[in-house]
Amino acid sequence: MLMSSGEKAAKLYYGPSTFRVLRPGQHVICAVTGEVIPLEDLRYWSAEHQEAYASAEVATRRLLGEA
Template identity: 85%
Template sequence: MLMSSGDKAAKLHYGPSTFRVLRPGQHVFCAVSGEVILLEELRYWSAQHQEAYASPEIATKRLLGEV
């Protein structure tokens, strides 16, 4: 069976205020929880660590080194 880009995780380059799609897909995974994050719902990431986060709480804990 052929997979569409929606069946795979996207690969992104995270900038300070936006991200660039390097490999098409519909989602990425939270770097901490592993939760699927649809690209249209992606709001939290770290440009420094090149990671996506599922919530502001997870992002804050990660950036403070708590997880």
């Protein structure tokens, strides 16, 4: 997905079941793939590691230590 230069990444605090916006933005970056994840599509993250993931598969690989 292409983002315009005016669209900044959000800074989030990831909790166990929800996240809190610390700095507004339209997206976050997947910690494993570098993929842009629009906030409205963000479904997978780690509260322990404070990072976002693009998909369930990517999250599982990361949490199993494979990524």
